[in-house]
Amino acid sequence: MGRGRAANYDDQREMILDRAAALFAQRGSAGTSMNQVAEACGLSKATLYHYYTDKDALVASIAQGHVARLQEIVREALALEGLTPDERMRHMIRQLVDEYANAQNAHRVLTEDVRFLQPEVRERVLDQEREVVAGFAQVIGTLRPDLKAAALSKPLTMLLFGMINWMFTWMRPEGPMDYDAMAPVVTDLFLGGLGAVQAPGAQPPS
Amino acid sequence: MGRGRAANYDDQREMILDRAAALFAQRGSAGTSMNQVAEACGLSKATLYHYYTDKDALVASIAQGHVARLQEIVREALALEGLTPDERMRHMIRQLVDEYANAQNAHRVLTEDVRFLQPEVRERVLDQEREVVAGFAQVIGTLRPDLKAAALSKPLTMLLFGMINWMFTWMRPEGPMDYDAMAPVVTDLFLGGLGAVQAPGAQPPS
DNA sequence: CCTACCGATCGGTAGG
DNA sequence: CCTACCGATCGGTAGG
Numbered sequence: 043m044g045r046g047r048a049a050n051y052d053d054q055r056e057m058i059l060d061r062a063a064a065l066f067a068q069r070g071s072a073g074t075s076m077n078q079v080a081e082a083c084g085l086s087k088a089t090l091y092h093y094y095t096d097k098d099a100l101v102a103s104i105a106q107g108h109v110a111r112l113q114e115i116v117r118e119a120l121a122l123e124g125l126t127p128d129e130r131m132r133h134m135i136r137q138l139v140d141e142y143a144n145a146q147n148a149h150r151v152l153t154e155d156v157r158f159l160q161p162e163v164r165e166r167v168l169d170q171e172r173e174v175v176a177g178f179a180q181v182i183g184t185l186r187p188d189l190k191a192a193a194l195s196k197p198l199t200m201l202l203f204g205m206i207n208w209m210f211t212w213m214r215p216e217g218p219m220d221y222d223a224m225a226p227v228v229t230d231l232f233l234g235g236l237g238a239v240q241a242p243g244a245q246p247p248s
Numbered sequence: 249m250g251r252g253r254a255a256n257y258d259d260q261r262e263m264i265l266d267r268a269a270a271l272f273a274q275r276g277s278a279g280t281s282m283n284q285v286a287e288a289c290g291l292s293k294a295t296l297y298h299y300y301t302d303k304d305a306l307v308a309s310i311a312q313g314h315v316a317r318l319q320e321i322v323r324e325a326l327a328l329e330g331l332t333p334d335e336r337m338r339h340m341i342r343q344l345v346d347e348y349a350n351a352q353n354a355h356r357v358l359t360e361d362v363r364f365l366q367p368e369v370r371e372r373v374l375d376q377e378r379e380v381v382a383g384f385a386q387v388i389g390t391l392r393p394d395l396k397a398a399a400l401s402k403p404l405t406m407l408l409f410g411m412i413n414w415m416f417t418w419m420r421p422e423g424p425m426d427y428d429a430m431a432p433v434v435t436d437l438f439l440g441g442l443g444a445v446q447a448p449g450a451q452p453p454s
Numbered sequence: 455c456c457t458a459c460c461g462a463t464c465g466g467t468a469g470g
Numbered sequence: 471c472c473t474a475c476c477g478a479t480c481g482g483t484a485g486g
Contacts, residue, residue, distance in 0.1 A: 072278035073364060076465060089475050091466070154360060158279060194433065197425050201437060204414025205407040212406050219403050227400065227445055231407060234444020235437035242429060282485060295455050297486070
C-alpha cells in the first residue's frame with residue numbers, strides 16, 4: 043500500500059465501534075471504562091487511543107453512524123413515487139423498526155448516552171435526528187393538515203418514536219412477540235389513532 | 249423524644265433523595281459521584297453514608313417511591329365505580345401524566361438507572377412496575393377482548409407507556425406544548441388507534 | 455456528624 | 471517522517 047494508513051485501519055475502527063457499542067448498551071458509557079473497551083477489542087489501551095481520541099469520540103461515532111442510516115431511510119422513503127401518504131408512512135415505520143433491530147446497541151447509545159456529550163458534538167447528532175423527525179412529521183402533516191396547522195406534527199412524530207424507542211427497551215428478541223410482529227401493530231395503532239386526534243379547541247375531522 | 253433516630257431523620261432522608269434524584273436525572277447515576285451528592289446536600293460524604301448505605305440504595309429508594317405512587321394511582325382507578333372502560337382509561341392516563349410531571353427526576357431515574365441495580369433490588373422495582381402495567385393492560389383488555397386473547401394487552405400497554413415515557417425526555421416544561429395539552433392528544437391517539445389494531449391473522453373488529 | 459484515609463481503578467499519555 | 475503498536479505509569483478521583 044505504500045504510505046498512508048494501514049489497509050485494515052478502517053476495519054479496526056469499525057471493530058472497535060462494534061465492541062464499544064455492545065458494552066455501552068449493556069452498562070452505559072459512564073459505567074464502562076476504556077480499559078474494558080480495550081480488553082473487549084483485544085487491544086492495549088494505548089492502541090485504542092490511537093484509533094479514537096477519547097470515550098466521547100466513541101459514543102459520537104456510534105450514534106452518528108446509526109442516525110446517518112436513519113437519515114438515509116427517510117430520504118429514500120420521501121423520494122419514492124406513487125405512494126399514498128398512508129403507504130409511505132407504513133414503509134417508513136417498517137424501515138425504521140428494521141434498522142433499530144439491526145443496530146440495537148447503537149440505538150441504545152443514541153437514546154441514552156448522546157445527552158452526556160459535549161454540547162457541540164451533541165448538537166451535531168441532534169441535527170441529524172431532527173432531519174429524521176422532520177421527514178416523519180412531513181408525512182404526518184400530509185395525512186392531517188389540520189394537526190400540522192395546530193403545530194402537532196412534531197409532537198405526534200415524537201409519540202410515534204416513543205412507542206418504537208421504548209419497544210426496544212422492553213422487548214427481548216427471544217420473547218413471544220418479535221419486532222416483525224410488532225411493526226404492524228405500531229403502524230395500525232398510530233395511523234388509526236391519528237384519525238381520532240383532535241386539534242386543541244377544534245372540531246374533530248369529518 | 250428520648251432515644252432513637254433524630255426528629256428530622258426522615259426529613260433528611262427525603263431531602264437527600266430529592267437532591268440525589270436531581271443529580272442522577274441530569275448526569276446519570278453512574279456519572280454522579282457520591283461526593284457530588286454529599287455536596288449538593290450540604291453534608292459530608294460520611295454523613296451521607298449514614299443515611300444511605302450506598303449509591304444503589306439511593307437509586308432504589310428514588311425509583312421505589314415513584315413507582316409506589318404509580319401503583320396507588322392504578323389501584324384507585326381500578327376501584328372507581330360507574331366508569332366506562334374508555335373513561336377509566338382516560339382517567340388513568342391523566343393521573344399517570346400528572347404523577348410523571350410531578351416527579352420528573354424520579355421518573356428519569358426509574359427509566360434509566362434502575363437497570364443497573366443488583367438483580368434482587370431491580371426485580372423488586374420491576375415487580376412494582378408490573379402491577380402498574382397489569383392495571384392498564386386489564387382495562388385495555390376490556391376495551392378489546394380479541395386483542396387480549398391475542399396476548400396483545402401488555403405489548404399495547406407498553407406502547408402507551410413508550411409514548412408517555414418518551415414525552416418526558418423530549419418535552420421542555422417551558423416549551424410551546426405542555427404536559428397538560430399533550431395528555432388528551434396521547435389519550436385520543438391511543439384509544440382511537442386501539443380500534444384500528446388487528447389481531448395477527450384475525451379479521452378487524454366490527 | 456467530621457477528618458483522615460484505604461485499595462483500586464479511572465481516563466489519558468509518556469518514551470521508544 | 472510516518473504508522474502502528476507496546477509496557478508502564480502519570481496525576482487525580484472513585485466508592486466506601
